[in-house]
Amino acid sequence: MRSYGIYVLTRFAQFLLVVFIGISLTFFITHLSPIDPVEQMIAGMTAMGQSDPEAVSLMRTALQELYGTGGPLIEQYFTYWGRILSADFGPSLSSFPTPVSVLIGRALPWTIGLLATCTVISWVFGNLLGGLAGYFRENRMLKLAGVIIMGFHPVPYYIIAFVLLIIFGLMWPILPTSGGAAANLPRGWNAEYLISVLRHSILPAASIILVGLGGWFMGMRALVSNVITEDYVTYAELGGVKRSRILPFYVIRNALVPQVTGLAMSLGAIFNGAIIVEFVFSYPGLGRLLISAVYAGDYGLVLGVTTISIVAVSAAVFLIDILYPVFDPRVKLA
Amino acid sequence: MLGRLTLAVLASAALFSAAASAQEVPRNQNLIVENPNGTIANPDWFNIWTPAGNLNQPTGLHQLAMDTFWYIDPDYGLDGVWDNSLAAEPPIYNDDFTQMTVRLREGIYWSDGVEFTADDVVFTAETHMKTDGLVRSAAFQVNVESVEAPDPYTVVFNLKRPNSRFHSLFTVRWNAAWIMPKHVFEGKDPLTFNFNPPVSLGAYTLHSYDPNGQWFTWEKRDDWERTTLARFGEPGPQYVTYVDPGPPDRRVIAQMNHELDIIHDVSPEGMFTLAREAPSSIAWFDGFPYAHPDPTLPAVLFNHQHEKFQNRDVRWALALAIDIKAVAMASYRGAATISAIQVPPTGTHPDYYHIPLSEWLSEFEIDTGQQVIRPYDPTIGEQIADMLRPSMGDAIPSDPDKIMRAFGAGWWKQDLEAAAQLMEKAGFTRRGNDWYMPNGERFTIRLMVEGDGRPVMTRAGTMIAQQWRDFGVDVTVENAQAAFFTRRNGGDFEVAISWSVETWGGHPDLSFFLDSWHSDFVAPAGEVQSPRNWQRWSSPELDKIIEQIREVEFDDPKGIELGHEFVKLMVEEMPTIPLMAYNVFTVMDTTYWTGYPTADDPYTNPVPNWANSRYMMVRLRPTQQ
Numbered sequence: 030m031r032s033y034g035i036y037v038l039t040r041f042a043q044f045l046l047v048v049f050i051g052i053s054l055t056f057f058i059t060h061l062s063p064i065d066p067v068e069q070m071i072a073g074m075t076a077m078g079q080s081d082p083e084a085v086s087l088m089r090t091a092l093q094e095l096y097g098t099g100g101p102l103i104e105q106y107f108t109y110w111g112r113i114l115s116a117d118f119g120p121s122l123s124s125f126p127t128p129v130s131v132l133i134g135r136a137l138p139w140t141i142g143l144l145a146t147c148t149v150i151s152w153v154f155g156n157l158l159g160g161l162a163g164y165f166r167e168n169r170m171l172k173l174a175g176v177i178i179m180g181f182h183p184v185p186y187y188i189i190a191f192v193l194l195i196i197f198g199l200m201w202p203i204l205p206t207s208g209g210a211a212a213n214l215p216r217g218w219n220a221e222y223l224i225s226v227l228r229h230s231i232l233p234a235a236s237i238i239l240v241g242l243g244g245w246f247m248g249m250r251a252l253v254s255n256v257i258t259e260d261y262v263t264y265a266e267l268g269g270v271k272r273s274r275i276l277p278f279y280v281i282r283n284a285l286v287p288q289v290t291g292l293a294m295s296l297g298a299i300f301n302g303a304i305i306v307e308f309v310f311s312y313p314g315l316g317r318l319l320i321s322a323v324y325a326g327d328y329g330l331v332l333g334v335t336t337i338s339i340v341a342v343s344a345a346v347f348l349i350d351i352l353y354p355v356f357d358p359r360v361k362l363a
Numbered sequence: 364m365l366g367r368l369t370l371a372v373l374a375s376a377a378l379f380s381a382a383a384s385a386q387e388v389p390r391n392q393n394l395i396v397e398n399p400n401g402t403i404a405n406p407d408w409f410n411i412w413t414p415a416g417n418l419n420q421p422t423g424l425h426q427l428a429m430d431t432f433w434y435i436d437p438d439y440g441l442d443g444v445w446d447n448s449l450a451a452e453p454p455i456y457n458d459d460f461t462q463m464t465v466r467l468r469e470g471i472y473w474s475d476g477v478e479f480t481a482d483d484v485v486f487t488a489e490t491h492m493k494t495d496g497l498v499r500s501a502a503f504q505v506n507v508e509s510v511e512a513p514d515p516y517t518v519v520f521n522l523k524r525p526n527s528r529f530h531s532l533f534t535v536r537w538n539a540a541w542i543m544p545k546h547v548f549e550g551k552d553p554l555t556f557n558f559n560p561p562v563s564l565g566a567y568t569l570h571s572y573d574p575n576g577q578w579f580t581w582e583k584r585d586d587w588e589r590t591t592l593a594r595f596g597e598p599g600p601q602y603v604t605y606v607d608p609g610p611p612d613r614r615v616i617a618q619m620n621h622e623l624d625i626i627h628d629v630s631p632e633g634m635f636t637l638a639r640e641a642p643s644s645i646a647w648f649d650g651f652p653y654a655h656p657d658p659t660l661p662a663v664l665f666n667h668q669h670e671k672f673q674n675r676d677v678r679w680a681l682a683l684a685i686d687i688k689a690v691a692m693a694s695y696r697g698a699a700t701i702s703a704i705q706v707p708p709t710g711t712h713p714d715y716y717h718i719p720l721s722e723w724l725s726e727f728e729i730d731t732g733q734q735v736i737r738p739y740d741p742t743i744g745e746q747i748a749d750m751l752r753p754s755m756g757d758a759i760p761s762d763p764d765k766i767m768r769a770f771g772a773g774w775w776k777q778d779l780e781a782a783a784q785l786m787e788k789a790g791f792t793r794r795g796n797d798w799y800m801p802n803g804e805r806f807t808i809r810l811m812v813e814g815d816g817r818p819v820m821t822r823a824g825t826m827i828a829q830q831w832r833d834f835g836v837d838v839t840v841e842n843a844q845a846a847f848f849t850r851r852n853g854g855d856f857e858v859a860i861s862w863s864v865e866t867w868g869g870h871p872d873l874s875f876f877l878d879s880w881h882s883d884f885v886a887p888a889g890e891v892q893s894p895r896n897w898q899r900w901s902s903p904e905l906d907k908i909i910e911q912i913r914e915v916e917f918d919d920p921k922g923i924e925l926g927h928e929f930v931k932l933m934v935e936e937m938p939t940i941p942l943m944a945y946n947v948f949t950v951m952d953t954t955y956w957t958g959y960p961t962a963d964d965p966y967t968n969p970v971p972n973w974a975n976s977r978y979m980m981v982r983l984r985p986t987q988q
Contacts, residue, residue, distance in 0.1 A: 063846040063855075068891065072848035074417050074498050075894045077537035077659075077865065077973075080876065082884035082893035087501035089891065092414065095496045095554075124405035124415045126555050132404055135575060191612065198616045206616065207609050212578045213388045213571055311609040313402060313575035321404055324816070324845045325418075330404075 037351050044347040051339035052113070055332060056106055064326035066122040067092045096122050109332065118333035123325035129333035132318060137300075137337075139209055140307075140314035143230055144299035147237040152292045154238075155245025160281045162246070163253025164272075175246065182243025187305040190236035194309060197232055205229045207311040233310045237303055245288065252284035259283075290349045297345030300338040388570070388580055391955055391987040394600035394980075396971045397614060397627040398422050402607040403576030409561040409569075411541055412490075412497045413554060420538060421972035422579040423605045427567035427980075428474075429541040430591055432465055432533040434975050437658045437710050437868025438965040441595050441978050444711065444869030448591045449479065449542060449564075451516075454530040456916070460522070463529050467516040472589040474563035477546050481512035486545035488520070494553050499540045502532055527913055528874045536658075536867050536875060538974045565977065566592040567603060578606040598980035599958065605971075618644055618952050625959075625971050626950040630818065631696040634948040638758070643954045647969060648769055648962045650758035651751060652698030655970055656709035656944030658868030660702060661820055663827060663940035664851075664859045667900040668888040671800060671808075671857070678937040679729060680785035683738060684834040685827055686777040688747055690942065691770075694823035697751045700944040701771035703739060705933040706926070707944045708771045710868035715923055717772050720930055724773065727934060731781045732788035738781070741773035768962070771943065779834060796835040807837040811856040814844040823942060824860035852891050854899060863895045863939060868968075873926045874912055881909045900938035908932065958982040 067089060075085060093099040097108075112119050118129035158178065162171040181189065198206035205211065210225040256262060257280055265275050304316035311317075315334055322330035400421050410416045411424055432450035440446060447453065449471065455464040471479040488510040491503035506529055508521045522529060532540050543553075544562045560569050563584065570582035581603045587593055608614045608623050615633045617623035619641050629637070634653050637644045646653035663681070665672040672678060691699035702708040703724060706716045724739040748766045752759045760766055783793065790801035798806040808831065812824035821842070828838040843850050851859055865876050879894055882901030886892040892899055908929050915921045933939075949969045951959040960969045960979060967978040 063849055065849040065853075068849040068852050069845075070414050070417070071894075072852065074414060078539070080865075080879045080894035081502055081505065082879045082896075084499075084501035084505045085893040087505060088498075089893075091495040091500060121405070121415075123418060124408065125413070127405050127408065127415065139575070194613065194616065198613070199619060202620055206613060207606075208573070208577045209575055212573065212604065212606065213580055216574065309610060309613065311402060311577055311607050311613070313573075313577060317402055318404055321401070326845070326849070 033354065036354070040347055040350045044343050047343045047346075048340055051343070052110075052332075052336050053106075055335045055339070056109055057102075059328035059331050060102055060105065062326070062328070064323075065098075066096060066326035066328065067098060069324075069326040070123065096125065098122075113336065118336070119329050121322075121327055121330045121333075123322065123327040123330065129330050132330060133315065133333050133337065136313060136315045136318045139312065140299060140303075140316070142226075143233060143312065143314060144237070144303055145296060146230075147234050147241065148292070148295045148299060150234075151238050151241030152245050152288070152295070155242045156249045156281070156285070156288055158242075159246040159249025160253050160276065160284065163250040163284075164257060164276050164280055166254075175250070178243050178246045181239045182247070184240060186236050186240040186303075187309060189239050190233070190306050190309045193232045193236055204231055206232060209313045229310075229312075233303070233306045233312050236306055236309075245291075248291070249281075249284060249288060252287065253280055256280050256284045286353075290353075293345040293349045294342060297342035298338070300334070300341045388602045388604070391985055392601040393580070394603045394624050394956055394983065395622065396423075396603060396605050396625045397608050397623060398579070398605040399627040399972050400607075403579075406572055406574060406576035406579070407559050408557050410553070410556055410558040412499070412543065414496070414498055416558075417498055420974075421605065422572075423567070423581045423603055424561065424579075425538050425541065425974045426565075426971070426977050427581045427603060428561050428563035428565045428569070429974065430471075430564040431535060431539045431541050433530065433539075434535040434978075435867045435870050436966075436975055436978070437536070437968045437973070438960065439711070440869060441966050441981070444867075446978075448535075450533075453918075456527065456529075460525040460527040460529070462522060463520045465518045465520070465533075467518065468591060469516055470589060471564070471591060472586060473544050473546075474568040474584055474586075475544075475547075476586075477544070479542070479564060480515040481518045482515070483542050483545045484518045485510050485512050486549065487540070487543040490543060490548065490553050491540075496554055499532065502540070506532070525913075527916060528872075528878065530917070531875065535974045536865075564590065566590045566598050566980065570602060576607075578604055580604040592977060592981060595978065595981040599983035599985060600956070600980060603980070618950060621952055621954045624952045624954075624956055625969070627947070627971055629948045629950060631698050631948065634698070634950060635696070637950050641952070643952050644950050645953060645959065645961065646948065646950050647960075650760060650769075651748075651755050652695065652700065652769055652946060653950075654695070654698055654700075654946035654948045655968065656700040656707065656946050657970065658707045658709045658712070658866045659862050659945040660705065660707040660864040661823065661860060661862045661942050661945055662705070662864065663942065664856075664861055664863060664898045665900075665939065666854060666857055666859075667898055667938065668854060669857055671806070674789045675936055676732075676785040676789040677791070678940070680782040680789070681831065681836075682775050682937055682940045683778045683782040683785070684836075685775070685830055685940065687743060687774040687942070688750065689830065690823050690826050691747055692750070693826035694819045694943070695946055697747060697755075698946060698948075699747075699771070699942075700769065700946055701744060701747070701774050702941050702943060703772070703774045703934075704930045705864050705939065705941050706873070706930060707864065707866055707868070708768075709944045710866075711871065712866065712868070713768060713772070715871040716926065716930060717767075720927060721772060723931065724934070729781070729785070731784035733784045734781070736778065736781050738775045738778060739773055740776035743774040743776070744770040744772050777830075782834060793835060797837070798835045805837050806835075807839070809839050809841050809857045811841045811843050811847065811850065811859040813847040813860070814842040816844065816847070819946075820860045827860070851897050854886070854888060854890075854892055859897070860942075861897060862945065863897045864941070865895065870917075871923050871926060872912075872917055873922075873929060874917075877909055877912065877929065880905060882906050898939050900936075902932070902936065902938075904932055905929070953986065955986055956983045957986055958984050 120126045121129045162175050197204040262279050265279050307314045307316040319334045398421050403419050408415050411420050430449050434446040434448050436444045451466045451468045491500045508523045511519050547562050566587040567581035568584050570580040572579040583601050608617045611630045611633050614626045614629050647655035700708050706712050728735050747770050748759050792799045800806050810828050812821040828840045831838045867875050876895050880896045885899050885901045908925050912925050947970050960967050
């Protein structure tokens with residue numbers, strides 16, 4: 030038990046180090062990028078309107094003071110860490126003075142709702158079908174399913190998104206292709222609104238799931254193919270244990286450990302959003318927010334989104350690390 | 364089992380039913396318009412006077428809910444290009460342009476029932492003068508000494524120095540300084556107040572919006588007759604919704620499904636698809652090139668703080684190495700409106716500039732050192748039309764005047780021999796096909812383009828780079844993407860495809876962009892340049908023209924003469940190479956609405972993110988009651 034405690038502490042220290050390095054790197058990359066938020070804002074404000082050079086020069090100074098972008102980089106770095114530790118990402122520059130946390134808070138439920146669901150659906154069906162295909166290798170239906178799933182897998186998900194858009198948006202327009210819910214529909218926990226949200230999520234979700242299934246399917250099929258050659262599976266079969274018991278409890282259970290790791294990491298990564306799918310379907314998630322922040326040079330917002338992602342992925346890995354020895358006794362504590 | 368199946372079928376039916384039943388806004392009363400700014404990250408923010416509000420303005424906010432003294436239409440206007448909106452008459456200046464008096468229109472009301480008066484104007488000006496960081500704070504602070512209201516319908520601005528164009532601060536081209544409701548903003552911090560819900564001075568007021576920023580719906584005010592737009596009649600649409608319809612392909616699909624009445628802009632290919640497949644879709648021109656030419660002039664901008672572009676002969680050589688027909692085909696698939704001069708070929712400008720100067724252009728000569736040439740070819744617009752005719756058939760006009768207005772008039776004919784002579788005249792040498800500068804180094808050019816954000820201009824830049832390479836220049840295309848504006852403003856480029864010329868469109872006065880080209884405003888190398896002289900070119904002759912324009916009144920015909928002098932100076936010096944108008948493929952669906960502006964009825968700009976697109980509302984009529 031003592032060695033497990035040391036193991037957890039070591040992993041926690043690694044987690045903190047990864048978060049520290051990740052956030053620091055993101056901070057310096059965004060701040061050293063050639064995109065200046067003040068210049069981006071000025072370009073937007075003067076693109077088709079006023080252009081009195083003297084006034085613009087004065088405006089530049091005012092915005093630099095307002096955004097606090099004029100100070101030394103290292104000072105801004107420590108200020109940012111101070112904000113993170115007090116759970117405050119500061120104001121968004123492109124939406125000043127609205128806090129970054131408010132903007133992220135609006136987009137996050139949509140991203141989590143869409144991507145977490147898609148990830149779990151892909152994981153469950155991919156592993157289930159992969160496990161069956163690996164165990165019943167001669168089954169024709171499973172072979173056909175494998176061919177179809179593997180056919181989708183190498184196709185980039187934005188291509189699938191466009192194909193779905195053309196099929197269900199143009200040729201057979203039965204599903205909405207834009208937004209998170211119908212326009213002018215009062216928002217609330219009522220059936221009409223929820224059905225609308227569900228309808229609007231079908232195409233973005235389908236484009237993610239269709240591609241995502243393949244990875245889990247392949248992984249699980251390969252793992253099961255190895256596990257069924259293990260002695261304990263052979264003994265179980267020779268001992269007359271039913272196949273319906275061998276598959277879930279002897280085979281899939283043992284093959285599942287690396288897949289659970291993958292699931293945890295995938296769930297952590299959803300905080301980046303599915304940028305292209307969100308863009309294609311005008312879905313109001315974090316991916317769109319991140320892209321608009323990059324184009325606006327809004328590094329406060331970019332940092333906010335990436336910090337959440339870094340912490341989420343690192344936390345997922347940390348949790349898996351500390352749960353591994355519990356789930357799988359074969360993992361030895363060094 | 365049967366019960367479960369029935370439940371599943373019912374749930375599926377609900378999911379796949381084509382429309383939600385609780386739509387409060389009837390489709391046949393709702394004009395659905397693309398908001399090109401996309402999904403708005405901060406949709407609760409309606410304070411248009413702040414920088415953050417700048418991103419939110421094309422959600423209908425500045426088109427339908429704002430108002431100011433004057434509007435200039437980029438095309439021909441409902442009643443001429445100049446419209447006295449909140450002002451009852453044009454600006455009244457004193458003799459030395461240090462004071463501007465504005466007589467206000469009476470009987471105009473905010474949407475909450477409070478009358479608009481001079482107090483609102485004074486409050487707007489004084490708020491900007493004492494608050495740093497609003498979009499137009501600096502413009503007020505630089506210009507205004509004091510502002511006063513001698514009576515409820517008169518405002519007097521006392522200026523810090525003579526400024527014959529001060530009224531342009533309150534004159535909408537794309538937008539302008541909007542008037543604030545004093546009774547709403549008084550006592551609030553103008554930088555942090557979100558102005559939600561907005562109190563409108565326009566004919567519409569906010570009906571509802573998506574908390575995630577995808578759409579904003581505006582409803583016609585019951586008292587629309589108490590707004591300035593009412594002078595032109597009752598607005599047709601009861602509702603106007605500005606939406607983010609997604610990427611270009613999605614916009615095309617949405618319009619084919621009649622879910623999007625006005626596409627702001629789409630790719631040339633998308634436009635051609637709609638022209639072919641969607642009989643109810645119309646564009647500015649009823650045939651090729653379809654697009655509305657914005658009063659903006661994309662050009663090849665040389666950074667004049669680089670030694671290699673100091674010589675006029677080199678700039679002209681690079682201009683003559685360009686085949687504009689190929690550039691038009693590469694950028695707009697031929698749907699371009701070219702311009703040989705530094706004035707966009709749009710609105711009334713052909714009548715003021717391109718046509719009157721055509722003879723001078725035809726007779727303009729260049730001495731290459733080995734021969735004297737006349738580089739202008741007045742038939743290039745017709746040549747582009749001829750190139751397209753075999754594939755586009757009847758969509759290509761045959762009337763010369765229509766061709767001129769659609770494709771542009773002439774341009775500089777590609778002449779590689781003359782270009783080479785000019786390079787040699789400038790001291791360059793050619794080894795094989797490669798050009799070397801007078802200092803013996805290879806002549807290289809880094810040509811910066813914007814990338815995905817502006818694909819049409821990126822295609823133009825790539826084609827020009829290829830043509831210059833063929834001519835023997837070592838050209839590298841730099842795709843700056845999101846860093847484009849920071850680099851352009853900071854002078855971190857050699858050559859860029861961008862624009863430094865933007866005009867009123869309908870009005871011939873060039874001060875809108877030209878005043879900022881004065882040498883007083885050219886930043887030293889390494890420092891940030893303020894708009895719009897991105898090329899950082901200065902010339903005593905140009906300064907003289909600008910100073911003379913400052914001394915003449917806005918409507919003085921002398922301004923056009925000075926504009927002609929500017930054009931001639933630009934042609935002689937070629938500090939930037941003008942290419943074409945910024946053509947916008949605005950496509951309008953006639954399924955639910957008719958009365959859109961077109962080249963045959965150019966009463967206003969159809970491009971819906973312009974504030975003056977509000978004039979469209981009074982001419983639109985529903986087709987389905």
